[in-house]
Amino acid sequence: MSEKSTNVGRSARSALAGLALAAFAAPVAAQETVIEVSATQPEYFAQDRAIWDLYEEENPGVKIELFSINEDTEAAFQARVAAGDPPDIRGLTFPTRDNYKTYVNLLDIDFPNWDKANYDARTIFEQTHGVEGYAPAFNVQGGLFLNLIYYADEMEKAGLDPKSIGSVDDLRALLEELKAHVDTRDDVNYVLDIGWHPRFWGRWLLEAWGVGMGATKEDFRRLWTGEIAWTDQENNPMVPALELAKEFTEKGYFPENWWTRAWEQEYEASFITGKSIMAVHGPWLWNKVLAQNPDAELDGIFFPPNENGVVWQDATTADRGSALFAGNMDDPNFEAAKKAFYWWTSPEIVKLRAEAIGYLPAMDLTDQGGVELQNPQYVKLVGPALDAGEITFDNSLGGQAAAGPMQKSGTPFVVEDNAMASEIGAYVSGETSLEELLELMQARWDQSYGQ
Amino acid sequence: MGKASTKNTLLIVVLSAYCLLTLVPFYILAVRAFTPTIQSTELHLWIPERRDLSMNSRIGDLSTIYNVDARAFRNAMEIKGYLNPQLKLSQIAEQYGIEPDRIRDYLEPYVQYNGIYTIVNNGFVRSLIATIVVTGASVLVGALLGIMTGSALAGFRRRWHMFVYNSYLLNMIIPPMMVILPQYIIITRYLGLENSLMSLILLHIKGGALSTMVFTSYIATVPRELKESVAMDGGKHYHYFLYILLPLMGTPFAVFASITMPWFWNDLLHALVLLRPDNYTLPAFVASIGGTFTTNFEAIFSGVLLSLAPILVVYLVFQKLFIRSAMAGAVKG
Amino acid sequence: MSQVTLSNAVKRYGAVEVLHGIDLEIAANKLTVLLGPSGCGKSTLLRMIAGLEDISDGDLRIGDRLVNDVDPSRRGCAMVFQNYALYPHQTVFKNMAFPLKMKGTPKSEIELKVRETAKVLELEPLLDRLPRDLSGGQRQRVAMGRAMIRNPEVFLFDEPLSNLDAELRVKMRLEIARLQKELGATMIFVTHDQVEAMTLADQVVIMNGGHVQQVGAPLDIYNHPANRFVAGFIGSPSMNFLPFESVRNAENAAVVRLEGGLEIALDRVVPDTARTLGVRPEHVSVGGRNLTIPEDQFTTLGAEHLGDRAYHYVRLPFGDITILQAEGQALPQTGALSLGLNADRVHFFDADGLALGQASDQTTGTT
Ligand SMILES: Nc1ncnc2c1ncn2[C@@H]1O[C@H](COP(=O)(O)OP(=O)(O)OP(=O)(O)O)[C@@H](O)[C@H]1O
């Protein structure tokens, strides 16, 4: 019998050998230089592609292999990077103190575009993360704006003019009238549409509204770096914004239980499909509405400026910057990758990129004749505001970014955390008091940033 | 007589109701594949109406939201050079002197059947073929190896048989995510299988505790006299394997295939890590359609629907094989 | 055709020896039955001949050829297994064609031979059926057909009839006997059913505990068992054994003193070394004068009535004995029981169980 089982062994072995043989017949590499690039964002794959097409035209023999990374594919991508096989260029990244070494230190190579940036790109990562002498990414996008967007035709129908709003009280008055109008409408459900998104609430909205209600970004930096206690109700610059959120909730301007509404599937969808007339948002909702309904008459306003005429704008940091991978520095195509990266971050191309996607570049583009932004948010809102010059935008570092160097590795942010949705919900619905919420925030801050 | 027929009718009604109930999710999925993303949060029992394409649409927005391939669009419209994504379709028509209807005819289906279009135009067929190759090869080779190991181990008569088996079992217990890095390194560096479907097949057939379990236990019921009879009749071992053992493996194969096929078919993790987009299998392909701040649910549901269809067909085929093998029953006699 | 010869054949499984040096000649063109209790090594011996088990020691010849290391298919043997080992997914035709296919026989010839064999076995109408659609007897015949089709020199059967009911078994038994005559082949047939052995065999090999006990024609073995094991194994109900203490021989007569004091008077001489007397139930008669048992020394245990005759079981101080009586004849209800023994049919065994006297000319094994 033993001779029979060796027969099986033998046939199994030969089958395996066959497999292994086939396995080694890997595809032959092409002659051209291939540069693998991840798109800035999957949504902008086509826009990126069109610009990289120009690079391929200018550089025969170079092939730009563009791919996108989204939430579902991110983990697998990270595995690939961790295994030492990264692509050449990452289109958009959020470098952290844990992963920055994955990327080439742009200070160590002959990166030519530093001085075009209109912020201190060389040290920005040091400022936000406390790592000295390392620049893992280069960001060309100006900080985003937050605004209230609305259907202009619907506002007109309601007899309201948001453009006339100059103060938070004006906003209150408008929302009260809008609510009265919405109550008469069967097809409209919400007054000021909103949902929960940790980054939106934790990083942007509460700070932007806090600035509008009289604080400065400096106040927020002091809060975050421990100079102002979170529990100090008098001085905590976030308190007025939290109170306003509670007021809007109580008065029924915000949707009921808004902190449980999914950002994309519930909140954005309800505005896009016209279940609300006005909504709180950054830049993307404009495009989404217009893509679904290109004839929509969309317009917007900023959250009212404070008495100094200052409106919040996010700071430009290394976040969302593009990067080269350190693991490739010895690769034969590294020079070619560097060249493509320099091109991609050069003023000439940044102009194209900014125009294609629609953001204010964080770069001085006067050499290029400036940018001509045609995206709706810019055309309707940002452009006119900049032209009028009545308000100024504060795009200095936000509190959370400024506290970056103090944050202990692996600890959560204070507000930018899904766990905070129900806590804020409990406060705005009156279940818990402001003290309790602030104490919780203080505790979270102590844990992540305290001594 | 009357009583019995009422009972039968009742039974049929109940069973059909049950059957319908189990089919409802499929139906809803099918409707969703044609429901605009923006309406995907509501339950639709029929495909909702949608707007016609507006010439006020920006080509960039169409790319972003509807996954329109701007490069293909440019080529189809014979537009040379860079096309600003912020241009509205009406502006494109004007600037490049293209008939608006030509643009409309090209883009209208993208909007009307966005899910299916996105899926099909972005490489569904390629991914489908890749998936069929990977799943087919994994099931067949896996079964073959399982039968070979099974016929060597059948009955676990020796101590080392149990060792082999346990090592396979261990392989099954280790979560794939834990070994993904070393696996990746072995596969890309030492086997040179970067971006190769072969790597997925190798990973699927490695270990093989399940195939061994299924085939070993079944092979153990095949009387050894069959093997001896072949030997007496002048057959070599491979004759026995080929003519006798393999044809008898219908039932365990149906079991093995129906358990593993969905695993292999839906293997997202390995495909994402080991393959590049040009070689993606269906799950990776469908996963890669999502964005970071927008998700084209219409396309994703279409992708799910289209990738379900083939495996459904395969299942029906196997169903038959399974029933037939089950009816064939005992090997003995 | 071919005789099969084993010289000092030993089979070990690891450290366990299950066949202990078998010396055996199996006559050519005869039907030889290997008979013995379960576990005695019959199947092992058969499988060694077939080549399905290695031979641990000793020689095996088929004809003049030493075949110890010859591949099973080249030994010229065909085997019919107890469970028939038909290929379940192949039709009767394909099952029977398989050995020829393995030999590379041309298709047309296969067709011809299968039909021819099927005709002999009356399998023609069944050629397209699958084994599972056949009755037990039909399966048995298909297995026979598959064995026959290669014209083997030696047929090996391992309890081929044990899965059949009694009636079919008789029928198939006759059929096998007929085939053996027709084909004139050497057949080796394993069974533990002695009726099968007695009715089929030209030659019976009795085995026990891995040893051959006796080889001979069925009646020879019945009449002249070589030792106590064979004597007890062959014949049903079993032979009566009466152990005794001493013998007093006179001229042509002897008195045997049984354990417990009873005495048997015989009209013959008893070998000196004999320690046990054996006599079959049919050779004991009631009312004889060889042995008289007082009323208080025996009890009747009951009887088995077979219609024309009955076996009566009686308990004596030294053990039980069985007596065959014609139906209707009962044992005496009162008084002493006197028995007659057929002196010519009495066997004697020594302390080792070996047969003495008339049986000594038979081939003997050792226990
Ligand atoms: N593979 C094996 N390993 C160890 N011992 C074995 C093996 N096969 C058989 N034996 C032993 O050898 C002895 C003879 O077995 P065999 O099958 O030849 O008996 P048999 O005479 O055919 O009995 P039966 O009438 O029950 O079929 C038995 O004691 C059995 O336990």
Ligand SMILES: [Mg+2]
């Ligand atoms: Mg046996």
